[in-house]
Amino acid sequence: MPVSPSPSGPLGVAVLGAGKMGADHVRRVDRLIGGARVAAVADPHPERVASVAEEIEGCAAVTDPLAALDAEGVDAVLIASPGPAHEEALLAALDRGLPIFCEKPLVPEPEAALRVVEAEAKGGRPLISVGFMRRFDAEHQRLKALLDADELGVPRLLHCRHRNLAVHPYFTEAMLITDSVAHEIDSARWLLGQEITAVQVHRPTAALPDHTGLHDPQLVVFETDGGVVVDVEILANGGFGYQVQTEAVCARGTARIGEDHGLMTNTAGRWGGEIAQDYLTRFADAYDRELRAWVDAVRHGTTVGATSWDGYAVAAVSAAGVEAQRTGRRVPVALAPRPARP
Amino acid sequence: MPVSPSPSGPLGVAVLGAGKMGADHVRRVDRLIGGARVAAVADPHPERVASVAEEIEGCAAVTDPLAALDAEGVDAVLIASPGPAHEEALLAALDRGLPIFCEKPLVPEPEAALRVVEAEAKGGRPLISVGFMRRFDAEHQRLKALLDADELGVPRLLHCRHRNLAVHPYFTEAMLITDSVAHEIDSARWLLGQEITAVQVHRPTAALPDHTGLHDPQLVVFETDGGVVVDVEILANGGFGYQVQTEAVCARGTARIGEDHGLMTNTAGRWGGEIAQDYLTRFADAYDRELRAWVDAVRHGTTVGATSWDGYAVAAVSAAGVEAQRTGRRVPVALAPRPARP
Amino acid sequence: MPVSPSPSGPLGVAVLGAGKMGADHVRRVDRLIGGARVAAVADPHPERVASVAEEIEGCAAVTDPLAALDAEGVDAVLIASPGPAHEEALLAALDRGLPIFCEKPLVPEPEAALRVVEAEAKGGRPLISVGFMRRFDAEHQRLKALLDADELGVPRLLHCRHRNLAVHPYFTEAMLITDSVAHEIDSARWLLGQEITAVQVHRPTAALPDHTGLHDPQLVVFETDGGVVVDVEILANGGFGYQVQTEAVCARGTARIGEDHGLMTNTAGRWGGEIAQDYLTRFADAYDRELRAWVDAVRHGTTVGATSWDGYAVAAVSAAGVEAQRTGRRVPVALAPRPARP
Amino acid sequence: MPVSPSPSGPLGVAVLGAGKMGADHVRRVDRLIGGARVAAVADPHPERVASVAEEIEGCAAVTDPLAALDAEGVDAVLIASPGPAHEEALLAALDRGLPIFCEKPLVPEPEAALRVVEAEAKGGRPLISVGFMRRFDAEHQRLKALLDADELGVPRLLHCRHRNLAVHPYFTEAMLITDSVAHEIDSARWLLGQEITAVQVHRPTAALPDHTGLHDPQLVVFETDGGVVVDVEILANGGFGYQVQTEAVCARGTARIGEDHGLMTNTAGRWGGEIAQDYLTRFADAYDRELRAWVDAVRHGTTVGATSWDGYAVAAVSAAGVEAQRTGRRVPVALAPRPARP
Structure with missing residues (x-):
């Protein structure tokens, strides 16, 4: 069952984390990737999230990651926050049935990673792509x-x-x-x-x-x-x-x-x-290709690159x-x- | 003065020529480039143009290049027809004030190329980008x-x-x-x-x-x-x-x-x-970057890469x-x- | 105390072993190295030793390595026989005070190698060079x-x-x-x-x-x-x-x-x-350089490259x-x- | 008709020129090349020729190139003097029937080079090797x-x-x-x-x-x-x-x-x-190989590498x-x- 963004419109992406990696991904989604737009950015640092979001039309800037998941126009989520914050964000996004692109590591501890794998399995459809960019x-x-x-x-x-x-x-x-x-x-x-x-x-x-x-x-x-x-x-x-x-x-x-x-x-x-x-x-090219492939995959209801199992195994x-x-x-x-x- | 496509929508591109190069560019605009869509394709061979256009939603398929320029939703034109057909298409597009991406050569004969340079100069704003992809x-x-x-x-x-x-x-x-x-x-x-x-x-x-x-x-x-x-x-x-x-x-x-x-x-x-x-x-990467840069440039009312003067000099x-x-x-x-x- | 070959004449070398490596060294001493000549060749296979020695003027061909050490005009010895034969040849040459170039391994077993090291040490001057050619x-x-x-x-x-x-x-x-x-x-x-x-x-x-x-x-x-x-x-x-x-x-x-x-x-x-x-x-160049350096070293009463200790350690x-x-x-x-x- | 140096002895070489190139060749003949020795060195600068020759046993040091050709024990000549001095030395050596290794150029002017080619041809046997070392x-x-x-x-x-x-x-x-x-x-x-x-x-x-x-x-x-x-x-x-x-x-x-x-x-x-x-x-390796090949060739009555004709053509x-x-x-x-x- 493919995700259904507004039929004619771009995929709305919530980006969690506005550090070096997150800001880079925001720029990528906003400027380089066809068919997607940044709908929300979340980061605990208010100034950082504001400065990243302010140049993007219609982009919500929040400090609570869950608020970003629930922001208007959000069709999918890109997790670029620090590793320890991943599990909560992943489970919340899975709970909402949102496709997820998660920067490595999926989750630092093997046990927690396994919980995420199992939560996704219960949902009945593949939602998680993990950002091991070398594959691209x-x-x-x-x-x-x-x-x-x-x-x-x-x-x-x-x-x-x-x-x-x-x-x-x-x-x-x-x-x-x-x-x-x-x-x-x-x-x-x-x-x-x-x-x-x-x-x-x-x-x-x-x-x-x-x-x-x-x-x-x-x-x-x-x-x-x-x-x-x-x-x-x-x-x-x-x-x-x-x-x-x-x-x-x-x-x-x-x-x-x-x-x-x-x-x-x-x-x-x-x-x-x-x-x-x-x-x-x-x-740089691998990151571009990876995100472009992810947006395509989300539109077709699937995932790309490393899976949650790969994230657990690592x-x-x-x-x-x-x-x-x-x-x-x-x-x-x-x-x-x-x-x-x- | 920047081009004004429908504010929230993608740039509508008419592609002239549905041969090897043209079809490749159609695929690029349709799949790889953010913020643009193929609004029309023109080629003298009806089957060829039909087969290229049919997979793209809302894309007009015509045999007359001028009809493509005038098709609904066309904001800019990409010329990928054989060199001898370029002069007429360039002058028609300049006449309509359309931004142009023209595959090399601009025009084969120096005199004709100079006529194109002068026609653009008369229009008062830069409209022509020539596709020498090595620059990208x-x-x-x-x-x-x-x-x-x-x-x-x-x-x-x-x-x-x-x-x-x-x-x-x-x-x-x-x-x-x-x-x-x-x-x-x-x-x-x-x-x-x-x-x-x-x-x-x-x-x-x-x-x-x-x-x-x-x-x-x-x-x-x-x-x-x-x-x-x-x-x-x-x-x-x-x-x-x-x-x-x-x-x-x-x-x-x-x-x-x-x-x-x-x-x-x-x-x-x-x-x-x-x-x-x-x-x-x-x-491959240079072609992608080139078209992406062109779409950006058109949105900002300018050109990228080789100019019409470069086309003439070559x-x-x-x-x-x-x-x-x-x-x-x-x-x-x-x-x-x-x-x-x- | 440098070796004293006939003052104006070349260094007479006894080559032990006329297999692939030995024959190659015979050719090297005979053709490529200044200041040395093959005085004797020893190999248990009579035809092999004959065929290698016959092209060299004044070169003795024997099947007993000890006979080669004692042949007329022998100033130094080059050991290219199989590893298990090395110990006996080394000890005999040390006993005669002859400078030795020994192809690797010095001796296969560490204990035997150590005996050779000690025998050389007792003699009071360095006589053994081991053929680890990468050093050249x-x-x-x-x-x-x-x-x-x-x-x-x-x-x-x-x-x-x-x-x-x-x-x-x-x-x-x-x-x-x-x-x-x-x-x-x-x-x-x-x-x-x-x-x-x-x-x-x-x-x-x-x-x-x-x-x-x-x-x-x-x-x-x-x-x-x-x-x-x-x-x-x-x-x-x-x-x-x-x-x-x-x-x-x-x-x-x-x-x-x-x-x-x-x-x-x-x-x-x-x-x-x-x-x-x-x-x-x-x-090829390393083997040439190695033997040339060895001939020079022998003339100056010293050794080159790997020592007997190196041979033991290996x-x-x-x-x-x-x-x-x-x-x-x-x-x-x-x-x-x-x-x-x- | 091969050259006949004293049957059992090394080839005696007269080196003309004791500059950078000549000194390098003297060192090569003396140290690196089997079967040859420097019998004489000539250079117009008395101190230069003395300093080059003094380390070599039995080597004559002269300022007149013709005297070097006539020195005792000279079997062949190596010309490493400046180009303008080559013609006279070449003709004198040909006159004496001496095998010649001549550093490039053979002779700077084509007409003079041709005279040398013809003088060698008249002699009836190949005597000149020209030092284009890339061939080695x-x-x-x-x-x-x-x-x-x-x-x-x-x-x-x-x-x-x-x-x-x-x-x-x-x-x-x-x-x-x-x-x-x-x-x-x-x-x-x-x-x-x-x-x-x-x-x-x-x-x-x-x-x-x-x-x-x-x-x-x-x-x-x-x-x-x-x-x-x-x-x-x-x-x-x-x-x-x-x-x-x-x-x-x-x-x-x-x-x-x-x-x-x-x-x-x-x-x-x-x-x-x-x-x-x-x-x-x-x-460095090419120079070594070149001189070694030349000494071999002289012993077999022939030349190696570039001929006098090559010298003329260049x-x-x-x-x-x-x-x-x-x-x-x-x-x-x-x-x-x-x-x-x-």
């Missing part, structure tokens, strides 16, 4: 297509690099997994079509805690139920830019993405080019990863039984 | 930004490669210039901010006319009024794919675009990747290029005095 | 120089890829470590200037034993006494070529070697180039690696106390 | 092999880039051709197996004479008797390093050499690597290039009839 990145899609086409044979290893310029001082050791490696957890599962069954963390001690107190980088090794070993270098304060690279080692060859050679210069004794400085730059593997990080041991991952997809 | 390609924009920022010093040479998989049998020697190198004529002028003053063609004779009767490839050398030498390799039947590469040699370094290293594989004794096979694939340089190709000599280019920009 | 590869030397110059800060991770086209049917699971990863054990120690303290092997089960009975590829993770984590992908039957790549992740950046982009082609829809098919091709870490492979557990490495360098 | 560069050899194997079909265009960090203040406009592009003249002839028939120079005027008075860079376009068009970017004061790149555009694909990606770093917002700063670094094309540079016109090249190869 052109290079990731090319790699996925190559693996799906079985051109290189069975994948056996996946090497991943996830490098950040720098992280905020409040970034914790655990967030290396739950906030950063969470992306690789999702993309490895998606690229391989497999679930993760165990995780172990190798932590260089040459990486004495830096100024932010982090051991950085770390090498996180996953095992999947298809027998693939996935290693992830997570680097939080690399100092040189934002890089996301993946190489699949398959039975008949390897395939690699993530090296931008678009613009190359020769200057002052060096050849090379610039490294993107953040994910909003690197994945939360469960992340929790095991934090345990592995703490103990240095191999930690098995046991997922709950998967509810039937509504 | 991310890599070209990065190169342009680098040159504009003067990071590498004065540009002195521009090396260009324009390689096609294969061209249609009806492709003529002259079309190597007027249809293909026309893109480099525009992009060199745009990247450098200079006009072209002379052209010479070096034609390998090892390139005996191939099955299509072409001498292929050719090396076209331009001079600009800023003293830059621009060499263009045009390859029509390369057999390996579609490649567009540009390298600027400046006073303090060089910069190069056009090497796609997004997905690299190791297989069967070789490292490397796939080459895009055509321009619709290579420049036509004039192309004509000199064909003469240079025929004679083997250096042919000077003399542009008409430039009318004041309306 | 231009790219490895550039990476080493970069790390030594501390341009990128403290190394924290080392990612290594070691990929073979195919291995012989007699290749065993353990040989993945002792024969192949042995190179990374040496090069990681050399690049970092650190000893390895523990090893763990992650074995994809998607890599069901292939036709040769190997689980392939495997991910071997080392820890060093400097706190660096080194991961090595070892791929035995990759099917596409021979690739050796290393990336160091340091405090202020990363550095990578091992991507040959020397000759790039565009053909039939693909850009890219050929992958070297074996180590003799990939490291044997000890390899043995731990085989244990780690068998158990799936992290296995600590304990090296014997290091004798003073003679 | 691994990448150039791979490209040559690819073209010879006809894998890509008939070559039609050759794009060349020849970029220098900076040239000496005494470098003249004409030297851009005679000293620098001379390398491309030889390598294009060699790669294609064709003679050059015409040349034209496109000179950017945005390249106002720099501090050295040069118009720099320039685009030199050659035609060959096989109908290929060869364009060469010559850049004298590029400021970023030494780069030599060649791309062949053939009937079924393209092939490119000259991009060093051996060591790549990520640092401070940029990916990339270092550019070699000079030709001695970039072509001189003749260079002279036409200087004329083209001066006039801006297309200048045909007419070579003398080629004497039978002795």
Whole structure:
């Protein structure tokens, strides 16, 4: 049963959260996406929500997320508030039968994520799309297509690099997994079509805690139920830019993405080019494509990209990863039984 | 004075031409571009126009381009018909005060192109945007930004490669210039901010006319009024794919675009990747961005990208290029005095 | 005390082993290296040794390695026989005070390797150079120089890829470590200037034993006494070529070697180039440089490249690696106390 | 009839010229090349020749090149003196029947070069090898092999880039051709197996004479008797390093050499690597291989690499290039009839 916005009009979207990510999504819905408009914005900071909403005609600005869900003309909801606020917003939106685009993480804790999965399942129709934007990145899609086409044979290893310029001082050791490696957890599962069954963390001690107190980088090794070993270098304060690279080692060859050679210069004794400085730059096109696909999907009564189950699985593997990080041991991952997809 | 479509509604676009390019643009306006809709499609082939228009609600399908301009709900026009049909459509649209997006070439003959420039100038406001899509390609924009920022010093040479998989049998020697190198004529002028003053063609004779009767490839050398030498390799039947590469040699370094290293594989004794096979694939994102920018510009009463003057200059340089190709000599280019920009 | 060959004449070298590697070294000493000549060749197969020696003027051909050491004009010895034969040959050469170039492994078993180290130490002067040729590869030397110059800060991770086209049917699971990863054990120690303290092997089960009975590829993770984590992908039957790549992740950046982009082609829809098919091709220049450096070193009474201690350490870490492979557990490495360098 | 050095001894080489290039060759013959030794060095500067010769046992140091040719133990001669001194040395060495390795240019003026060709022809056996070292560069050899194997079909265009960090203040406009592009003249002839028939120079005027008075860079376009068009970017004061790149555009694909990606770093917002700063670094291996091949060839009574005819052809094309540079016109090249190869 498709959502029915006013037949001739655009999809009215309530955006929860007016921080960096939320404001970026508001701009996207307002300026770049056909067939949608921002009907309401909610954020606990009154000035922030006002400044984001004021440039958009007919957009309600509220501090209570539930008020945004109930604002006039709201057909769907985009959740870009901090992770701890997600569960309440998700359950409220599910309760109202609203299609949801939820920025990652779905919900930080596995148990809570499972409650959301079950609430959606009870409703009888798929309503939740989770914002793992790599699924909409052109290079990731090319790699996925190559693996799906079985051109290189069975994948056996996946090497991943996830490098950040720098992280905020409040970034914790655990967030290396739950906030950063969470992306690789999702993309490895998606690229391989497999679930993760165990995780172990190798932590260089040459990486004495830096100024932010982090051991950085770390090498996180996953095992999947298809027998693939996935290693992830997570680097939080690399100092040189934002890089996301993946190489699949398959039975008949390897395939690699993530090296931008678009613009190359020769200057002052060096050849090379610039490294993107953040994910909003690197994945700008992916974010655009993702939201456009979501608006289309909502109009057709379905979801796109990662599902609530994916959101739960990432939360469960992340929790095991934090345990592995703490103990240095191999930690098995046991997922709950998967509810039937509504 | 901005165009005033029905205040709350999308911009109604009449698309002239329902061939490969026209149909692609219809799909773009209908599916990918916010704030616009296809109000009418015109094409001399009744079945073709019907098949393109039938999937779009409220879209008129006509065989007469002028009827499309006058159809209900038309706020602007997108010309994607063959070049020889452009002049009449442009003048009719200018006469009606309609904003125009015109696929390249503006008009094939320089004299006719100049008539269009003058007709627009008389109208007193800019109405014509010409579809040289490279101006909207991310890599070209990065190169342009680098040159504009003067990071590498004065540009002195521009090396260009324009390689096609294969061209249609009806492709003529002259079309190597007027249809293909026309893109480099525009992009060199745009990247450098200079006009072209002379052209010479070096034609390998090892390139005996191939099955299509072409001498292929050719090396076209331009001079600009800023003293830059621009060499263009045009390859029509390369057999390996579609490649567009540009390298600027400046006073303090060089910069190069056009090497796609997004997905690299190791297989069967070789490292490397796939080459895009055509321009619709290579420049898909640029076409999207271009039309989106045009719709925005029309709403703000202005134009984007190449102007009618750019369209005229390309036509004039192309004509000199064909003469240079025929004679083997250096042919000077003399542009008409430039009318004041309306 | 430098070796004293006949003052004006070339260094007389006895080559032990006339297999693939030995024959290659014979050719090198005979044709490419200034100041040396092959004085004797030994191999248990009479026809093989005869065919290798017959083209060289004044070269003795024997089946007993000890006879080669005692042949007329022998000033130094190059050991290229199979690993199990090394210990006897090394001890005999040390006993005669002959400078030795020994192909890797020094000796397969750590205990035996240690006996060789001690025998050399007793002799009071350095006589053994071990043939880990990567130390003479231009790219490895550039990476080493970069790390030594501390341009990128403290190394924290080392990612290594070691990929073979195919291995012989007699290749065993353990040989993945002792024969192949042995190179990374040496090069990681050399690049970092650190000893390895523990090893763990992650074995994809998607890599069901292939036709040769190997689980392939495997991910071997080392820890060093400097706190660096080194991961090595070892791929035995990759099917596409021979690739050796290393990336160091340091405090202020990363550095990578091992991507040959020397000759790039565009053909039939693909850009890219050929992958070297074996180590003799990939490291041809390194082998040349290595032997040339050895001849020079012998003339100056010293050794080059890896020492007998390096040979021992590689044997000890390899043995731990085989244990780690068998158990799936992290296995600590304990090296014997290091004798003073003679 | 092979040269007969003392049967068991090394080839005695007289090196003429003890400047940068000559000293480098002395070091090479002395240290890196098997089967040869420096028997004499000549240079008009007494201190320079003394300092180069003093470290070599039994090496005569003279100021008169003819005295070097006649020194004891001289079996062959290596000419590394300035171009204007070549003719006299070449004729004297030919007169003595000595094998000659002559650094480029053979002789600067085409008429004089032709006299040398004829003098060698009269002698009845090939004695002259000319030092165009690119013929011994691994990448150039791979490209040559690819073209010879006809894998890509008939070559039609050759794009060349020849970029220098900076040239000496005494470098003249004409030297851009005679000293620098001379390398491309030889390598294009060699790669294609064709003679050059015409040349034209496109000179950017945005390249106002720099501090050295040069118009720099320039685009030199050659035609060959096989109908290929060869364009060469010559850049004298590029400021970023030494780069030599060649791309062949053939009937079924393209092939490119000259991009060093051996060591790549990520640092401070940029990916990339270092550019070699000079030709001695970039072509170090080629110089080694070249001299080693020459010593081998001399022992077998033959020559290697470029012949005296190649030296003459480069001189003749260079002279036409200087004329083209001066006039801006297309200048045909007419070579003398080629004497039978002795």
